Amino acid sequence: MIPKTLLLELRRIVGERHVAESRTAAELYSYDGSLAKGPPAAVVFPADARETALVVKAACRAAVAFAPRGFGTNLSGGTVLPYGGLSICLTRLNRIRSIHPHNRTAVVQPGVTNLELQNALAPLGFFYAPDPASQKVATLGGNVGENSGGPRCLKYGVTTNHVLGLEAVLSGGEVVRLGGPAHDPPGYDLRGLLIGSEGTLAVVTEVTVRILPRPEQVLTQLVVYDDVRAAAQSVADIIAAGIVPATLEMMDAPIIRAVEESLACGYPRDAAAVLIIEVEGPAAGLARQAERIRALCAANGCREVRAAGSAAERNRLWEGRRGAFGAVARLAPNYLVNDCTVPRTRLPEALAQVAAIARKYGFDHGNVFHAGDGNLHPLILFDSRDPDQLTRVHAAGWEIMRACVALGGTISGEHGIGMEKKEAMRLVFSDDDICVQRSLQQAFDPLGVLNPGKLFPETATEFADKPHAIWAGADDLLSAAERETAVAVKAALADGSALRVEGAGTAGPFGNLPARPLAPLATGRLDAIVAVDPANQVVTAGAGVRLGVLQAALAAHNQFLPLRPALGLERRSLGGIAATGGCGPERLHYGAPRRLLLGLRFVDGRGRLINAGGQVVKNVAGYDLTRLIAGSAGTLGVITRLTFRTATRPERCALLSAVGGLEACEAVARQLLGSDIGAVFAAAAPAADASAWRLLIGFEGFAETVAAQLRRAEEFCRRARLAAVTATDYDAVSGAFAASYAGIAGRPFILRAGAPADRAAAAAELIQPYAACGALLVEFGFGRVMAGSNGLGLADWRRLSGGLHALAGHILLETAPVEFKRENDVFGAPQPEWRLMHRVKETLDPHGLFAPGTLPGSGPQGAAR
Amino acid sequence: MSIAERYEEIAHCNRCGFCQAACPIFRSTGHEAGVARGRLALLRALIEGRIEWSPELEAPLYTCLLCGACTSNCFPAIATGELVVQARAEYLQKVGRTSIHRLLFDRLLPHPRRLHLAARAAALGKNSGASRLARALGLLRVFGPDFAHAEEIVDSLPTQPLRVRYPEGIYPGQGAGPAVAYFVGCGVDVVQTAAGAATLKLLRRHCSSVQVLGTNCCGLPAFSYGDREAARRLAAKNLEILAATGAAAVVTDCSSCAGFIKSYPRLFSGGHPLSAAARAAAARTQDASEWLQSAPPAESGRLRGRRVTFHDPCHAVRGQGILSEPRRLLQRQPGATFVELAEADWCCGGAGSYALSHYELAMRVLDRKMENLKKSEADLVVTTCPACILQLAHGVRRHGLAVEVRHLTEVL
Structure with missing residues (x-):
């Protein structure tokens, strides 16, 4: 009532x-x-x-x-x-507010459907990467709430990788803005926490999304199999071979028949399974990728491979995939769809177990799913009018989730937990894990009025068979050190001290001056690499492992972790990189550390070991704690282990450099980034001649592709009359910016600014007067400026802080002398959304154990005054 | 027949929501009551006893345009429009039916002459500004209860209905083509008389003779309203007339009539005495777009320099599967540029008398159509349904667009 x-x-x-x-x-x-x-x-x-x-x-x-x-x-x-x-x-909030091709963003209301946005972007040559199969009717607000994926997210990532900012109404009615067109604002990634929170933390009223230029070419192939296992094995083999298709979708026999009956998309009716595999990107070298895929499928005994010859043929193939759920609706009044994710190599087993479970409960079923992500969608056919069937179907769903979790997977890859899977949260999370997530909910919604009864199990007691033990697994190389860390945290709690988490010691203390003295908490003993899983491209290691050590271990498998943190590089610890979001200009292509993190474990402010995320590439079970903890700079807990997705080492990494004025460099970068060339970064640093800048454009991938990209980029540079156009190769691990980093590192002040991409040059111009010689680097793709300065006064800082805010950006000091910190907040003028961050801190660290006082908004407000 | 008998079909809705993508009403209101999934949910709730037949159901049942777009987007292809019509019938029985509709379906539509009289009186009233008189006569009620808007929509009424100018009978033609019969729908008869005259001219030019039939309303308005019996009575009279004509083909320039006559066999299904006659009539009936395929008029050049687009009437594109026929004809016109209208097959909101009974909703649907029309930059929009013409012309006036709205037969 x-x-x-x-x-x-x-x-x-x-x-x-x-x-x-x-x-x-x-x-x-x-x-x-x-x-x-x-x-x-x-x-x-x-x-x-x-x-x-x-x-x-x-x-x-x-x-x-x-x-x-x-x-x-x-x-x-x-x-x-x-x-x-x-x-x-929110269906009346259905307007696309604005599209900004120059900084590659669009601002939309939550009631706009995914497809409406795609249709508005297409004529401009852009697209929005997440593409749930229901895109015709799935609203972007819903996409944000569920952290939706879609076929294309194999290559591009899910919603959270493509949302830059949110406007949201908090419980109580306050309107906040989290993030915006500028990447990586200071403080916690609350935007990341809200995405996938299923409307339990806030009501989203506006979304700023990242848009991408359409790829130069798309090659679509339909591969037909007489055996489901062979299809599943092909999927694992393709990924293990280092090819990243844009999509890799699978359908089995019952689905193929249902689709053919309703749509006639040209799938062979007698096939046991089909794969739709799409590679996209620069045209050069793409055909070779498609060829390699064909060879791998043939090695697994596929019956035939059909390449889509035209856009119409391609559409027809996709029509069937998009319509698969609906087509199944013809076969029975209802279907239950599960969306467990398993490591790709476990797909054959997972499919066999799903089939056995469906049989056991007496149901027909079919599979249509994002095979490349290991994200299953078994559809179990039943009639909801029969109460007995309803009970049985839920039991079958539960058993499928258990089976997938036992295979190292999770309970939901993209559909969310909602009401249907909340009890299954126990399969992947411990009581402590759930307790931490619940406390976050309470921090956002103390009244408990926002979408209650979702996400979390109703009962406080564990299940008799302790199913969560499946995830936690047995003791491994890190367990002892993790327990020691927890003991150390509890000891600090007991004696009332505060802690500073110490990694490799390569970066100075981050953030504002602490409110009270901090005792160091070393993570050096968390130095084991627990598991390298090259076939699934996943690695789990302790927070104390240095990046260089991990890279060496991955090199043996021709893989690497595509992170090249600006300061300290390979000497940095994984925990430190994750906690401070350390990455270089290649972030444009590979993403920040949080993008590469599949899960982590940390000790919270109560001394408990808490699990976040998992070990699979797609996971929407519960809040995205991984994103919250990554980037929290040791203020919410101490990270003990991390699971990253890795990448195949590119065949070639090449840098094109050219010299010209900042304006000319920026213009070329803008053209490149708005085109389908596929650059890994487009940066610039002042050249030796103080008035000139050196434009630095990177390409990484198959040698054939890189060669073609270099040729095209050279053409761009020449047309803009840039001088000294030269190409050089660089190493995949150490990257192309060692010289710039050397100029920045070691300065008493290290600045990091973010601005909307089309204002990166303006930000660089603003900062340049304060930067030491050879200590400035601007990246145009995501609008970041890094600089080292030998001296920065109060007025300078105020001018910089105000100037960046005027550009709709932000600026912070990664490093600053203690005397400066005594007078200033190193994150600049306080922002309204920081209040929420402090609330989160108080919730997860109620005793102020972890680096109290260092957060944005905690320092003296020199700049604000 | 109770809606409960169609439980099986209704239960096949899996609530995937794909119908929302194409439902003009849902896209205007964003309200679940205005989309197939919601309507099916209500029918299911009725059958399962969670809700009762009550006036609360009037809006969900009667705001449906019956455009059929949901079925085209539905994988189990649930015929929601048909189910809605059936539910309307049950609604009328269990909740009640209005006197206006009784007047319309029982008194007026079965009698072309009375309809003509009413229209002439209305025209007199409207065109002379003495619409109070017409109102007093209650004659504009033909178009529904909301006559204030009826007057806005119907810009001007011809003083002389088509079949007063061309009374039923056989007219000699100038061509060698086989004799045809011309079924004049009510809309063409009393409002779009110019289109009717153009059609008749085309028919006579190609055929040896043309019989203007004395048929009454095809029955679609009554059927859509849920009054299946009234629809059958109207259809039965038509079947008698159609059976008596010797022409090989029956042509109509109203896509709604054509679509409905083609569905007569379903109206008289299950061993009904008239089922054979219904099948015969359906087989002989052709939409003007179809007939024109076999009898393409000489290229006139009258569209030279024009930028032309086509709006698909629901009853043509989904009702009869007519899509390429009118486009082919228009693309052939020398000197004319044909442009495709975005969402050309989306309902314009006219939907028979829908615009008159649900004015505001219909206008929101129309606004979307007008936005697309604006984007097409066409100066002429062609269609084949009198209700669409009325609605589109109203939209063009409302939005101040310099776009002409014409029936296909008027521009060939």
């Missing part, structure tokens, strides 16, 4: 006709795309962020539960209200 006064207020806020309260409305909003049900007491349709905030405020005042909802197509019950309350339907 909903109080009459609240209804009156809602009608006043959004207008009479935008509040629905009736038996039929309750029925209409009681479901989503899953089997979950829960009728709301009323549905409200706000028009914009302002109305949404007022609605949230009113609901909170009345202590009425509410849940945000888009088109209600999610597959886990995330948008229904199991205990009644208010459904806040």
